[in-house]
Amino acid sequence: MSLKNDLILKALRGENVERIPVWMMRQAGRYLPEYMKLREKYSFFERCQTPELTCEITLQPVDIVGVDAAILFSDILVVPQAMGMEVQLIESKGPVLPEPIHTEKDLQRLIVPDVQEKLGYVFNAIKLIKQELNNRVPLIGFAGAPWTLLCYMVQGKGSKTFDEAKVFCYTQPELAHRLLQMITDTTIAYLKAQISAGADLVQIFDSWGGLLSPQDFEEFSLKYIRQIVAAVKDDAPVIIFAKGAWHSLEEMAQTGANGLGIDWCIAAKEAREFAGNNVTLQGNFDPAKLLSPIPQLKKDVQQMLRDFGKERYIANLGHGILPNVPVDNARAFVDTVKEFSMV
Known part of the structure; x- marks a missing residue:
């Protein structure tokens, strides 16, 4: 069965679209009252690991806000978890990995897992979501970029600067590259299995790519993203979102990815000049602006929308939606895109 609404896939293939497609990062979750009810009843990993709950949460923004795609409700840290690390998600405090990776001995605790065995709950959720979506809109699968996952695995918690993770890479580069390769191998298997289970496209989130200089971004991030894109792009379209790494848009466009997500710190015109015309741009509304009247x-x-134009463009935020955004404002964002005409 073909999708009733395939605007996002068309935009990623560079085909003509009758209107600009729209979805929002982190659209499944914390700003929706319906999600809050589930959060009161179930822990974070219960929500991620119970296919029925994952399905319900994934579908909420499609039903409530009217976006052009569903994105799997999950977390990038299920990958370190599957590799053998303990991950705790503490509400309103963020992730904690109590035994971070600092030495060769720490690295030996990790495995490149059988993803079906360790992450089967994700693929079961995808199958269920596809069934419930009934071809209304595409389903986006995702994973964290290896550099971003390394940040958490070495730092052991969230950070604004991830200094420890950077020092690890600069002082123990050989160990860092081995860890990055293990994450990459796991991520390739994970994304391929998401696509096999029914994901129509996938996004790679490099939330901390912008912490690196252009040279270090190439060395510790893009080198590994490139492997992932090469491995999965023939199975499904791929979007790379490397927040703050706009300096490398040209290099990211050359990976073979179909789309590049960008944040609000670069103008549409500059982003297009850097990326070229053979890739779709996605973004870049400042999530805080959703709180405007x-x-x-x-x-x-x-x-x-005028700045980006209709060609090869997907409307989105420049980062995840904030928890205090009123649902009416999120809906206004989506409706404005849907009603917009270039004429």
Whole structure:
């Protein structure tokens, strides 16, 4: 059966679209009252590891806000978990990995897992979501980029600067590259299995790519993203979102990815100049602007759409939606994109 709404896939293939497609990063989750009810009842990993709950949460924004794609409700840290690390997600505090990787001995605790064995719950959820979506919109699968996962695995918790992770890479590069390769191998198997289970496209989230200089981004991040894109792009379209790494848009466009997510710190015109015309751009509304009064919000969204134009473009935020965004404002963002005409 073909999809009733395949606007996002068309945009990623560079085909003509009748209107600009739209979805929002982190759209399944914390700003929705329906999600909060489930959060009160079930722990984070219960929500991730119970296919029925994952399915319900994944579908909420499609039903409530009207986005053009569902994105799997999960977390990038299920990969370190599958590799043998303990991951705790503490509500309103963020992730904690109590035994971080600092030495050769630490690295020996990790495995490149059989993804079916360790992450089977994700693939079961995808099958269920596809069934429930009933071809209404595409389903986006995802994984964290190896550099971003290394940040958490070495730092042991969230950070604004991830200094320890960077020092690890600079002082123990050989160990860092071995860890990055293990994460890469796991991620390739994981994304391929998501696609086999029914994901229509996948996104690689490099949330901390912008912490690296262009040279270090190439060395510790892009080198591994390139392997992932090469391995999965023939199975499904791939979007790379490396927040803050706009300096490397040209290099990212050359990986063979179909789409590049960008944040709000670069203008549409510059992003297009860097990326070229053979890749779809996705972004880049500042999530904080969703808290503007709705008339202003609509104006700002319309300006963004004019700046990017209709060709090879997917409207989105420049990072995940904030938990305090009113649902009406999220809906106004989506509706403004849907109603917009270039004429």
